[in-house]
Amino acid sequence: MHGRPDPLDPLSRERNHLAASRSALRAMREDAEALDIRDVTANWVNAAVLQSQIDERIKSLADLSHTPLFFGRLDYLHAPGADQAEGAEGEQFYIGRRHVHDADGDPMVIDWRAPVSQPFYRASKKAPMDIALRRRFGYTGGDLTAYEDEHLSDADEAERTSKLLQQEIERPRVGPMRDIVATIQPEQDEIVRSGLGGSVCVQGGPGTGKTAVGLHRVAYLLYAHRERLARTGTLVIGPNKSFLHYIEQVLPALGELEVKQATVDDLVAHVEVRGTDDAAAAVVKGDARMAAVLRKALRSHVTMPVESVVVVRGSRRWRVPAYELEEIVGELLARDIRYGAARDALPQRIAHAVLVQMERAGEAPDDRVQDAVARNSAVKAAVKAVWPPVDPAKLVLRLLSDPEFLAVHAEGILDEDEQKLILWSKPVRGVKAAKWSAADAVLIDEANDLVARTHSLGHVVLDEAQDLSPMQYRAVGRRCTTGSATVLGDLAQGTTPWATRSWEQALAHLGKGDAVVEELTAGFRVPREVIAYASRLLPSIAPGLAEVKSVRESAGSLVVRQVADLDAASLEACVESLRHEGSIGLIAADARVPALAKALEAAGMTYLSPGEETTPDTRLTLVPASLAKGLEYDYVVLDEPAAVVDGEPDERTGLRRLYVALTRAVSGLTVVHSAGLPEQLAP
Numbered sequence: 001m002h003g004r005p006d007p008l009d010p011l012s013r014e015r016n017h018l019a020a021s022r023s024a025l026r027a028m029r030e031d032a033e034a035l036d037i038r039d040v041t042a043n044w045v046n047a048a049v050l051q052s053q054i055d056e057r058i059k060s061l062a063d064l065s066h067t068p069l070f071f072g073r074l075d076y077l078h079a080p081g082a083d084q085a086e087g088a089e090g091e092q093f094y095i096g097r098r099h100v101h102d103a104d105g106d107p108m109v110i111d112w113r114a115p116v117s118q119p120f121y122r123a124s125k126k127a128p129m130d131i132a133l134r135r136r137f138g139y140t141g142g143d144l145t146a147y148e149d150e151h152l153s154d155a156d157e158a159e160r161t162s163k164l165l166q167q168e169i170e171r172p173r174v175g176p177m178r179d180i181v182a183t184i185q186p187e188q189d190e191i192v193r194s195g196l197g198g199s200v201c202v203q204g205g206p207g208t209g210k211t212a213v214g215l216h217r218v219a220y221l222l223y224a225h226r227e228r229l230a231r232t233g234t235l236v237i238g239p240n241k242s243f244l245h246y247i248e249q250v251l252p253a254l255g256e257l258e259v260k261q262a263t264v265d266d267l268v269a270h271v272e273v274r275g276t277d278d279a280a281a282a283v284v285k286g287d288a289r290m291a292a293v294l295r296k297a298l299r300s301h302v303t304m305p306v307e308s309v310v311v312v313r314g315s316r317r318w319r320v321p322a323y324e325l326e327e328i329v330g331e332l333l334a335r336d337i338r339y340g341a342a343r344d345a346l347p348q349r350i351a352h353a354v355l356v357q358m359e360r361a362g363e364a365p366d367d368r369v370q371d372a373v374a375r376n377s378a379v380k381a382a383v384k385a386v387w388p389p390v391d392p393a394k395l396v397l398r399l400l401s402d403p404e405f406l407a408v409h410a411e412g413i414l415d416e417d418e419q420k421l422i423l424w425s426k427p428v429r430g431v432k433a434a435k436w437s438a439a440d441a442v443l444i445d446e447a448n449d450l451v452a453r454t455h456s457l458g459h460v461v462l463d464e465a466q467d468l469s470p471m472q473y474r475a476v477g478r479r480c481t482t483g484s485a486t487v488l489g490d491l492a493q494g495t496t497p498w499a500t501r502s503w504e505q506a507l508a509h510l511g512k513g514d515a516v517v518e519e520l521t522a523g524f525r526v527p528r529e530v531i532a533y534a535s536r537l538l539p540s541i542a543p544g545l546a547e548v549k550s551v552r553e554s555a556g557s558l559v560v561r562q563v564a565d566l567d568a569a570s571l572e573a574c575v576e577s578l579r580h581e582g583s584i585g586l587i588a589a590d591a592r593v594p595a596l597a598k599a600l601e602a603a604g605m606t607y608l609s610p611g612e613e614t615t616p617d618t619r620l621t622l623v624p625a626s627l628a629k630g631l632e633y634d635y636v637v638l639d640e641p642a643a644v645v646d647g648e649p650d651e652r653t654g655l656r657r658l659y660v661a662l663t664r665a666v667s668g669l670t671v672v673h674s675a676g677l678p679e680q681l682a683p
């Protein structure tokens with residue numbers, strides 16, 4: 001203490017620190033822009049690489065006016081890491097989205113992912129983690145306008161919930177998904193900061209923050225293992241394009257521009273998908289037993305050699321007898337390496353056998369001779385006969401169109417009915433002409449991997465994971481065999497005929513049986529009344545799963561209206577909802593969408609499709625129930641629940657689809673129906 005009173009109030013001091021941090025960031029950017037690489041690079045390739053790295057850095061140093069540079073402050077009782085002996089001085093850190101330092105290199109803002117930031121998310125009165133003060137900042141527009149203090153080491157101060165956190169959660173939604181760095185909760189933070197080595201599976205009801213947690217975990221891992229993941233790559237997998245659009249700005253806002261996004265269909269897009277399967281066929285095609293069928297069918301292409309190979313070199317002839325070839329082939333089969341890798345190894349093995357003979361005959365052949373022998377036409381011909389190349393798509397095509405071929409390789413694996421289900425009814429001319437389905441593409445991906453190993457990434461986030469078939473889990477799993485995975489989902493929201501019944505099974509198919517399963521139960525999206533209403537479906541769709549506990553203070557508004565004129569009433573409910581701030585989703589059975597689109601157009605109401613960004617001017621989206629998963633709207637108008645249920649092949653799936661639709665609302669839900677409601681929702 002200086003003895004003189006501080007002329008500035010705390011808020012002004014914090015504002016000063018914000019202004020100073022912003023100019024420090026500007027200076028960092030100017031430094032990056034001023035880098036002259038002409039003298040340090042040897043050639044233009046290096047120069048181009050370096051320049052693009054610098055450009056990335058400049059981009060990442062941008063000061064975004066709508067994202068505050070810091071959102072919190074931690075006052076440590078002692079400098080972290082220092083000896084906590086009496087007299088050791090405390091230290092103060094501002095926590096933000098990125099690291100900012102001043103001209104001397106001293107930190108002005110610390111990255112939220114740094115170890116010293118962790119108490120911001122985890123510290124509590126019970127476990128203060130050496131924190132004297134935790135301060136949260138409130139912003140209006142880009143201006144710092146409020147702060148809120150917790151004196152964690154002060155036993156007399158009562159614990160209370162943060163108003164700023166409540167405000168953030170209750171904020172009217174508009175536009176794409178945003179990051180939650182300022183308000184990550186302790187149980188979420190544990191998942192976010194779990195290590196790169198292990199896989200994590202998160203079960204959580206609607207709005208518990210699974211997607212948010214998965215995205216922040218990638219950001220965290222990229223910070224903690226930047227070089228390794230830059231080399232191996234990261235990928236976020238979501239259910240469809242509109243969902244990926246909805247979440248695509250979260251990671252860039254956290255400064256992470258390199259993370260790829262894809263749907264499972266994108267991953268396995270080896271052929272053009274123009275066909276569909278009925279549910280029964282898709283279930284069989286998605287069954288993990290198909291992997292065994294494919295493996296058997298592929299290996300059936302290897303035939304045991306019946307003739308010896310004769311290699312002529314100069315005046316000498318070298319003969320590798322059939323029994324020796326058989327040994328080589330048998331050994332390769334037993335080693336269980338990829339079909340293609342074994343095929344590549346075979347000529348070298350044969351050549352080696354020739355070399356052994358040469359050595360026995362007193363010659364001293366070197367590696368070049370072995371290579372030459374391996375390329376010899378007689379060896380090539382033998383390899384082609386014994387271990388022919390196999391095109392994965394053609395292999396699948398033959399299994400699906402040749403009943404005898406399928407019967408031989410599915411024997412003891414699929415029963416006759418199952419075989420009939422997956423066989424194409426009409427003959428198909430070739431890979432290009434075939435009307436491949438999404439499930440077929442996954443089979444081709446599996447066959448591809450049997451031939452040549454699929455490239456594995458460092459980390460994969462799999463969102464809405466409950467909907468994948470076992471074969472799809474395998475497709476994702478082989479993209480992270482050498483890496484780890486974050487698997488996010490809700491068993492109650494499984495709406496495919498093959499949706500998983502247990503995470504244990506799903507993880508086994510994924511090849512991550514050792515993943516830790518965590519559960520999130522606090523709901524950040526759906527208001528209390530609405531989640532209570534939707535949860536009435538839980539006993540029918542996922543008995544045993546706990547109801548989400550809404551952490552929102554507002555109970556929310558829930559209106560259920562029986563009407564005569566459905567179109568008009570749904571539109572009217574949209575008009576009412578539009579009187580509030582925020583986005584509006586009109587969710588309806590897919591079959592109802594054309595009629596509602598027409599009605600909206602006739603009424604002169606503009607609307608968007610899912611994935612198109614809601615803005616303060618266009619806030620209404622017409623959402624087919626099949627695309628609602630993972631999305632959220634401030635107000636939701638749900639048109640005719642019975643039609644949503646009827647849109648699915650069976651009642652349980654229908655009710656699950658309805659559960660998804662009922663849990664998209666942030667502030668209020670209006671259910672409009674002319675037909676009867678499903679009994680669980682009846683008054």
Ligand SMILES: Nc1ncnc2c1ncn2[C@@H]1O[C@H](COP(=O)(O)OP(=O)(O)OP(=O)(O)O)[C@@H](O)[C@H]1O
Pocket residue numbers: 168169178179180183184185188204205206207208209210211212213490524525629630631632663
């Ligand atoms: N700690 C938090 N602070 C503020 N907002 C949060 C927090 N956690 C989640 N949210 C918000 O809650 C909403 C729901 O989160 P998210 O979409 O990640 O949930 P989900 O579990 O994936 O839901 P669903 O099962 O419906 O896909 C989002 O708007 C998200 O930003």
